[in-house]
Amino acid sequence: MPVPCDHNRTQIIARRDGVDYVECLDCRQIFEAEDLEPVKVEEDEE
Numbered sequence: 001m002p003v004p005c006d007h008n009r010t011q012i013i014a015r016r017d018g019v020d021y022v023e024c025l026d027c028r029q030i031f032e033a034e035d036l037e038p039v040k041v042e043e044d045e046e
């Protein structure tokens with residue numbers, strides 16, 4: 001069962017169109033820094 005993450009430890013990984021993207025160091029989720037909404041990340045799909 002996954003443990004809810006508060007995303008307290010993040011690092012900026014990219015900036016695009018004035019938006020900072022941050023990655024949570026704990027759960028590796030990618031967010032927009034402004035609202036911490038999950039962002040679709042391109043990963044290997046087959």
Ligand SMILES: [Zn+2]
Pocket residue numbers: 005006007008024025026027028029
């Ligand atoms: Zn997290």
